[in-house]
Amino acid sequence: VQRGNITAWISPEAIKAWTAKPRSRRGAPRKHSDLAIETALTLRAVFRFPLHQTEGFLRSILALMDKSLEAPGHTTLSRRSKSLRVNLAVKQTDPVVSKYWAVANCPRLRVFRAS
Numbered sequence: 001v002q003r004g005n006i007t008a009w010i011s012p013e014a015i016k017a018w019t020a021k022p023r024s025r026r027g028a029p030r031k032h033s034d035l036a037i038e039t040a041l042t043l044r045a046v047f048r049f050p051l052h053q054t055e056g057f058l059r060s061i062l063a064l065m066d067k068s069l070e071a072p073g074h075t076t077l078s079r080r081s082k083s084l085r086v087n088l089a090v091k092q093t094d095p096v097v098s099k100y101w102a103v104a105n106c107p108r109l110r111v112f113r114a115s
Contacts, residue, residue, distance in 0.1 A: 008061050010069075014039075018069050032072045034084060040072050041086040051077050 020030035044054040051074035059071040072080070 006061065008065055010065065010067065015067065015069065031070065032076065032080075036069075036072055037077065037080045037084055038086060040077055041081055041084065044077075045086050
């Protein structure tokens with residue numbers, strides 16, 4: 001058993017879709033796409049992190065992957081989580097043995113249970 005190891009993979013399509021497209025409405029422009037917010041909120045749900053730890057965890061993963069992507073801040077996650085819902089259809093049976101695969105692929109983030 002290898003504990004404490006994380007394998008992360010982000011598809012090229014998801015990297016391109018990480019930043020938000022310009023919008024024509026009034027107000028400050030969004031920095032992060034819905035995909036980026038959903039990715040962070042899914043990591044939060046899987047690992048049961050508070051928002052501050054979710055931000056730091058995702059920032060660390062992106063830095064380790066040597067990607068020039070910015071992790072959404074905890075205030076952005078809090079605000080945007082009100083309009084985006086993350087539904088994990090996977091049920092965990094044994095918290096010690098169960099493994100999850102979170103795949104960030106355009107257009108949606110999917111969570112798979114490893115067999």
